[in-house]
Amino acid sequence: xxxxxxxxxxxxxxxxxxxxxxxxxxxxxxxxxxxxxxxxxxxxxxxxxxxxxxxxxxxxxxxxxxxxxxxxxxxxxxxxxxxxxxxxxxxxxxxxxxxxxxxxxxxxxxxxxxxxxxxxxxxxxxxxxxxxxxxxxxxxxxxxxxxxxxxxxxxxxxxxxxxxxxxxxxxxxxxxxxxxxxxxxxxxxxxxxxxxxxxxxxxxxxxxxxxxxxxxxxxxxxxxxxxxxxxxxxxxxxxxxxxxxxxxxxxxxxxxxxxxxxxxxxxxxxxxxxxxxxxxxxxxxxxxxxxxxxxxxxxxxxxxxxxxxxxxxxxxxxxxxxxxxxxxxxxxxxxxxxxxxxxxxxxxxxxxxxxxxxxxxxxxxxxxxxxxxxxxxxxxxxxxxxxxxxxxxxxxxxxxxxxxxxxxxxxxxxxxxxxxxxxxxxxxxxxxxxxxxxxxxxxxxxx
Amino acid sequence: xxxxxxxxxxxxxxxxxxxxxxxxxxxxxxxxxxxxxxxxxxxxxxxxxxxxxxxxxxxxxxxxxxxxxxxxxxxxxxxxxxxxxxxxxxxxxxxxxxxxxxxxxxxxxxxxxxxxxxxxxxxxxxxxxxxxxxxxxxxxxxxxxxxxxxxxxxxxxxxxxxxxxxxxxxxxxxxxxxxxxxxxxxxxxxxxxxxxxxxxxxxxxxxxxxxxxxxxxxxxxxxxxxxxxxxxxxxxxxxxxxxxxxxxxxxxxxxxxxxxxxxxxxxxxxxxxxxxxxxxxxxxxxxxxxxxxxxxxxxxxxxxxxxxxxxxxxxxxxxxxxxxxxxxxxxxxxxxxxxxxxxxxxxxxxxxxxxxxxxxxxxxxxxxxxxxxxxxxxxxxxxxxxxx
Numbered sequence: 001x002x003x004x005x006x007x008x009x010x011x012x013x014x015x016x017x018x019x020x021x022x023x024x025x026x027x028x029x030x031x032x033x034x035x036x037x038x039x040x041x042x043x044x045x046x047x048x049x050x051x052x053x054x055x056x057x058x059x060x061x062x063x064x065x066x067x068x069x070x071x072x073x074x075x076x077x078x079x080x081x082x083x084x085x086x087x088x089x090x091x092x093x094x095x096x097x098x099x100x101x102x103x104x105x106x107x108x109x110x111x112x113x114x115x116x117x118x119x120x121x122x123x124x125x126x127x128x129x130x131x132x133x134x135x136x137x138x139x140x141x142x143x144x145x146x147x148x149x150x151x152x153x154x155x156x157x158x159x160x161x162x163x164x165x166x167x168x169x170x171x172x173x174x175x176x177x178x179x180x181x182x183x184x185x186x187x188x189x190x191x192x193x194x195x196x197x198x199x200x201x202x203x204x205x206x207x208x209x210x211x212x213x214x215x216x217x218x219x220x221x222x223x224x225x226x227x228x229x230x231x232x233x234x235x236x237x238x239x240x241x242x243x244x245x246x247x248x249x250x251x252x253x254x255x256x257x258x259x260x261x262x263x264x265x266x267x268x269x270x271x272x273x274x275x276x277x278x279x280x281x282x283x284x285x286x287x288x289x290x291x292x293x294x295x296x297x298x299x300x301x302x303x304x305x306x307x308x309x310x311x312x313x314x315x316x317x318x319x320x321x322x323x324x325x326x327x328x329x330x331x332x333x334x335x336x337x338x339x340x341x342x343x344x345x346x347x348x349x350x351x352x353x354x355x356x357x358x359x360x361x362x363x364x365x366x367x368x369x370x371x372x373x374x375x376x377x378x379x380x381x382x383x384x385x386x387x388x389x390x391x392x393x394x395x396x397x398x399x400x401x402x403x404x405x406x407x408x409x410x411x412x413x414x415x416x417x418x419x420x421x422x423x424x425x426x427x428x429x430x431x432x433x434x435x436x437x438x439x440x441x442x443x444x445x446x447x
Numbered sequence: 448x449x450x451x452x453x454x455x456x457x458x459x460x461x462x463x464x465x466x467x468x469x470x471x472x473x474x475x476x477x478x479x480x481x482x483x484x485x486x487x488x489x490x491x492x493x494x495x496x497x498x499x500x501x502x503x504x505x506x507x508x509x510x511x512x513x514x515x516x517x518x519x520x521x522x523x524x525x526x527x528x529x530x531x532x533x534x535x536x537x538x539x540x541x542x543x544x545x546x547x548x549x550x551x552x553x554x555x556x557x558x559x560x561x562x563x564x565x566x567x568x569x570x571x572x573x574x575x576x577x578x579x580x581x582x583x584x585x586x587x588x589x590x591x592x593x594x595x596x597x598x599x600x601x602x603x604x605x606x607x608x609x610x611x612x613x614x615x616x617x618x619x620x621x622x623x624x625x626x627x628x629x630x631x632x633x634x635x636x637x638x639x640x641x642x643x644x645x646x647x648x649x650x651x652x653x654x655x656x657x658x659x660x661x662x663x664x665x666x667x668x669x670x671x672x673x674x675x676x677x678x679x680x681x682x683x684x685x686x687x688x689x690x691x692x693x694x695x696x697x698x699x700x701x702x703x704x705x706x707x708x709x710x711x712x713x714x715x716x717x718x719x720x721x722x723x724x725x726x727x728x729x730x731x732x733x734x735x736x737x738x739x740x741x742x743x744x745x746x747x748x749x750x751x752x753x754x755x756x757x758x759x760x761x762x763x764x765x766x767x768x769x770x771x772x773x774x775x776x777x778x779x780x781x782x783x784x785x786x787x788x789x790x791x792x793x794x795x796x797x798x799x800x801x802x803x804x805x806x807x808x809x810x811x812x813x814x815x816x817x818x819x820x821x822x823x824x825x826x827x828x829x830x831x832x833x834x835x
Contacts (some may be wrong), residue, residue, distance in 0.1 A: 098792065103781045103783075103786055105783065141749070162751070165550070167556075167559055167574075174588060174592070356564060357560075390518065
């Protein structure tokens with residue numbers, strides 16, 4: 001599939017003209033189909049006798065969960081999909097009315113608010129109460145409270161996988177063995193009991209082999225942004241690219257197909273020296289190349305993206321696109337050492353890296369992707385990402401000599417997105433980059 | 448020492464944010480070192496066994512103006528990391544040779560990496576603790592983590608930290624824990640004799656004093672308080688919870704008491720009461736610390752509750768044991784663990800028919816009138832309606 005064909009568009013629906021005007025790559029439409037199909041699978045899971053698991057994106061054990069035939073729900077994805085569809089604001093306020101603090105993570109409140117309102121999922125179908133909560137406690141303390149809250153409400157079976165933080169900036173054998181032991185002694189026995197399916201490690205190996213195919217293609221896609229112009233946006237577009245890999249599809253043939261199609265499209269764009277596809281069509285002039293740290297805002301996702309592409313800014317690398325696994329520095333699931341490999345995957349997720357590692361990664365991206373600077377989108381809800389980002393900004397500026405900027409928003413709370421403020425800051429930032437370029441050019445001429 | 452002298456000494460230690468007592472302790476003998484730690488829990492025995500002074504760093508309270516620290520954090524982050532950075536960048540923590548950042552939350556976790564960048568000449572370690580409570584799983588992991596700490600501190604000290612050193616330190620801290628447990632029991636029994644505004648200071652002194660000295664001080668306080676004849680008021684007996692990390696200003700504790708509440712249990716300075724019983728001395732000391740951590744330690748929102756039916760049990764038990772009539776939730780603003788935990792605990796309290804009230808604070812909260820009014824109304828409601 002190549003992009004010299006007209007981009008397929010959804011059939012126009014009465015009263016919904018906007019959707020038909022949105023432009024996406026073929027793979028983006030395919031991704032949307034996959035996500036929607038997963039919601040349908042979840043909705044009918046109990047009717048067809050399937051058990052349902054819920055787990056978090058970072059450190060998700062998708063291949064392992066598939067070994068037990070679970071339908072797989074990811075509450076963060078549910079919250080963000082509700083955010084994209086402008087449904088999360090009410091859910092958050094409903095949760096706050098029930099006594100949840102305005103200070104805490106809005107993913108949690110959007111999830112709890114959705115439950116309060118009858119578990120109607122983003123696509124309008126009722127989602128089942130999970131049969132098991134797999135508390136993959138990777139890189140975020142809030143996850144622990146989140147599933148304790150869900151368990152309190154629904155009395156779901158819960159299994160904890162504690163993944164130690166890389167405080168020293170490395171993965172020790174002690175950490176790996178701790179995670180493996182938990183898998184063997186806690187997680188797998190619980191999943192066997194809840195599902196009634198016996199664990200088969202060879203089945204796990206097969207899924208992991210499938211994962212590697214997709215991981216290779218995903219890395220090729222993300223690294224295509226090293227080209228000029230970049231054929232992708234590694235942040236706003238990146239969230240489409242990571243969708244299947246970070247959710248219920250890693251290890252499936254569908255994911256392998258998706259990433260193969262995507263890679264083909266992107267390689268074709270590289271050959272044609274085309275810029276990324278935005279909701280308003282192809283970006284024809286690349287003026288600024290940025291690295292972005294932090295998750296996106298979902299409730300105003302398209303407006304936020306537009307502030308970039310209408311000024312010719314493309315995100316060539318982002319840390320958010322590593323939140324469900326850091327693959328671009330070499331990690332691949334290893335079917336020969338399946339449990340150790342799952343442990344290393346969990347331990348290596350972006351928010352489980354310590355601060356010096358995160359700064360190193362950003363500096364490396366700025367260098368390797370020839371970026372003009374760093375933009376931090378600091379998310380009120382996510383202390384795991386946000387706490388300390390101002391130091392990160394200063395360190396990156398110091399080490400790279402490239403300008404950095406800071407905007408604030410939230411994940412799914414529409415009350416915390418100020419378009420005017422963000423736009424002002426972005427425009428100032430682009431001016432700053434221009435000044436820096438002029439200064440650099442002036443210095444070069446002087447020599 | 449008289450009661451006034453004991454409390455006066457503790458107050459002076461509390462107010463000294465230049466940690467002069469720590470510097471004095473170091474200066475008293477060559478080669479002495481001090482290691483800072485943040486809430487909630489670190490095994491202080493290992494630091495002590497290395498011949499070093501464990502120093503609890505609990506933020507800047509309401510006594511310092513945070514200027515530089517604010518430049519590191521967005522408005523929606525709690526206050527303790529910014530005042531801790533303020534302490535660091537203004538040189539107040541220069542007397543510390545290292546800092547430990549225990550696993551409390553994402554903010555303190557990230558602060559460990561920031562500290563590595565900002566204070567490159569110091570020993571800095573994020574100290575993870577297990578959320579799996581099986582000896583062969585979480586225990587093995589934890590013992591290994593403690594071994595790393597022991598080896599690191601031995602290098603820093605320039606000498607080996609032996610098992611006997613550790614056993615001796617466990618003994619010393621068992622004495623200290625016993626003294627603090629006795630103090631808490633005494634306050635629960637006679638809160639008019641040992642008000643929390645004093646008990647807080649006495650326990651807080653243990654964050655900077657050597658444990659042997661602190662144990663003596665606690666015992667002196669209990670004896671001095673008992674010798675006083677203080678008026679007994681018809682106050683409501685409450686458990687205060689949610690303040691396990693960032694500390695409320697002392698004025699807030701006084702306001703709650705002045706509003707008609709006797710605080711008969713709390714979760715301040717949990718490091719002193721983390722182990723609910725004496726830690727076993729004989730045998731492998733690190734395994735003893737581990738077993739005590741896994742099986743006989745306090746509950747806090749930063750610790751996973753394995754079974755749904757155990758959620759809130761520790762708090763309900765605290766209410767029962769201390770003879771409290773209600774619970775005051777006092778959580779720091781933007782404290783994720785406390786604020787996410789709160790709805791679950793409220794539900795459990797509702798089930799047990801235990802009244803509660805809840806508010807947020809910051810360590811530099813200055814306006815006490817609303818808190819005093821809320822606590823007063825709560826105390827009145829307990830006194831007027833609970834017996835009905």
